Each structure stands twice: as C-alpha cells, then as structure tokens.
Amino acid sequence: MFSMNIAVDQRALARLPQQQRAIDRFELVLQEAQTLLAEEGLAGFSIPAVAARLGYTRASIYKFFPTPYAVxxxxxxxxxxxxxxxxxxxxxxxxxxxxxxxxxxxxxxxxxxxxxxxxxxxxxxxxxxxxxxxxxxxxxxxxxxxxxxxxxxxxxxxxxxxxxxxxxxxxxxxxxxxxxxxxxxxxxxxxxxxxxxxxxxxxxxxxxxxxxx
Incomplete structure (x- = not known):
C-alpha cells in the first residue's frame, strides 16, 4: 500500500460534538442516514432527505456534517x-x-x-x-x-x-x-x-x- 499525500478536505469530515445533547443528535443523524441508505441507496441519499425524516433543520445537520460526504x-x-x-x-x-x-x-x-x-x-x-x-x-x-x-x-x-x-x-x-x-x-x-x-x-x-x- 502507498500513502496518499492529498490534502484533507475538511468539508468531507464530520465535526465531532462535545455536549451530550449535540452528541445525541449527531448519533441520530448517522442512524437515520444508515436507514436511508439501506432503503434508497446512494442515489437517494442527501442531507435534506435526512433532515426531513428526522424533523431537523438542514442547518442543524450541516453544523456537524458540512457535506453529505462527511456523513x-x-x-x-x-x-x-x-x-x-x-x-x-x-x-x-x-x-x-x-x-x-x-x-x-x-x-x-x-x-x-x-x-x-x-x-x-x-x-x-x-x-x-x-x-x-x-x-x-x-x-x-x-x-x-x-x-x-x-x-x-x-x-x-x-x-x-x-x-x-x-x-x-x-x-x-x-x-x-x-x-x-x-x-x-x-x-x-x-x-x-x-x-x-x-x-x-x-x-x-x-x-x-x-x-x-
């Protein structure tokens, strides 16, 4: 295997929360994302779709997951x-x-x-x-x-x-x-x-x- 030296795109990384309430929301987003992926595959996956299923605002998810790739x-x-x-x-x-x-x-x-x-x-x-x-x-x-x-x-x-x-x-x-x-x-x-x-x-x-x- 070889090492990749490409700079990390921070938008493709999750921003880990610190407070328990935020941690709970973070985990719920990941759980719902898994459910959506299982049902619809990658083609049907998006942060707006996850937000709608959870009843969250998109902004509340983008706070921890700047892009779908971060999820x-x-x-x-x-x-x-x-x-x-x-x-x-x-x-x-x-x-x-x-x-x-x-x-x-x-x-x-x-x-x-x-x-x-x-x-x-x-x-x-x-x-x-x-x-x-x-x-x-x-x-x-x-x-x-x-x-x-x-x-x-x-x-x-x-x-x-x-x-x-x-x-x-x-x-x-x-x-x-x-x-x-x-x-x-x-x-x-x-x-x-x-x-x-x-x-x-x-x-x-x-x-x-x-x-x-």
Whole structure:
C-alpha cells in the first residue's frame, strides 16, 4: 500500500460534538442516514432527505456534517473501526491454531462482519466515496496487516514489513476478492470467501516460503 499525500478536505469530515445533547443528535443523524441508505441507496441519499425524516433543520445537520460526504465518511470510518475491533477480539482465540486455519478464520470473521452490516459494506466495498474514505480503507488494511503479522510471528514465522509489507498486501488481496463479491452479489458469498482465503494463503506461502497443508 502507498500513502496518499492529498490534502484533507475538511468539508468531507464530520465535526465531532462535545455536549451530550449535540452528541445525541449527531448519533441520530448517522442512524437515520444508515436507514436511508439501506432503503434508497446512494442515489437517494442527501442531507435534506435526512433532515426531513428526522424533523431537523438542514442547518442543524450541516453544523456537524458540512457535506453529505462527511456523513458517508463517518459511516465508512465506523465500519472499518468495527471490523478491526472484531478481528482483534477474535485474535486471542487463534493463538495455537495452524497458520492456514488462522487465515481462514480471519477471512471468515471479516466476511461475516461485512454481511452483518450491509450499509457499511456498501460504502466500504462499493468504492471509495472520497479521498478521506480511501484513507480509512488504507489505514484499516495496514492495521489488519499488522494483526496478521503478529499472529504469524507468534507461530515463529518471520514476516517483515520491508522492503515489501507482505502481510498488508495479503490483506489487500483478500479485500479485493470481497469487493468483487459485493459488486456481483451485494454480499460476500461463501465462494468468494473461500477465494479470498485461498489467495491470501497462496500469497503468504509463496512470499514466506511456507508449506501448505
């Protein structure tokens, strides 16, 4: 993965509230945005539509979300954060399993998380909404690559991050399989889940000189 040096457009970022009443409104806007996206898709999404459904003024929403992209990017950020938390929580249960079983378990957990959160999956796998949503994707892939590296190193395997970050590339390749599945089927199918695990295992085995079962 490469780092993007494009300046952040502040209008594409949510402005986090400080007071509880504002926090409650902030969360309600995100919840209603998710509902609207689930019902109408991106084509039917707009801040005026969210405001009308909630009975809020547009200005009260623009205060925290200057553009529709700010809402979408916050939903993308939360989706990737939830995915990362899920996989980190599962990691402790994988400590003594074969490395290939670890890969398949991680891929399965990631596929299940995406499928259980269809709106987040639509935004995360359907294509980057803005440069900021791509940054969220890039950061998550790097973090998950680091998690994969730790799990493999716990089994005595050497997984260097330089000159090629093998673990992060493996995660990125598997995520590409997820993207294709979403575009074709609007979910991650068992066949694409297996394909994601297979390509990740093949890539790691080739790069690290590992034996496959």
């Amino acid at each position: 979408l990017n916050e939903l993308v950020r939360r989706h990737f954060a939830g995915l990362e938390q899920t996989l980190v929580a599962d990691a402790a249960q994988l400590a003594r399993r074969d490395w290939q079983d670890v890969v398949r378990a991680i891929v399965h957990a990631a596929a299940a998380f995406h499928n259980e959160h269809p709106t987040g999956m639509m935004l995360a796998l359907g294509g980057a909404v803005t440069d900021e949503s791509y940054r969220s994707y890039e950061l998550t892939v790097r973090h998950l690559g680091g998690l994969a590296r730790q799990l493999l190193q716990a089994r005595g395997l050497t997984v260097a991050a330089e000159p090629v970050d093998v673990a992060t590339l493996a995660v990125d390749v598997a995520t590409t399989c997820f993207r294709h599945s979403y575009i074709a089927h609007r979910l991650i199918t068992p066949d694409y889940e297996r394909a994601a695990a297979d390509v990740m295992i093949d890539f790691l085995a080739r790069q690290l000189g590992l034996q496959k079962a």
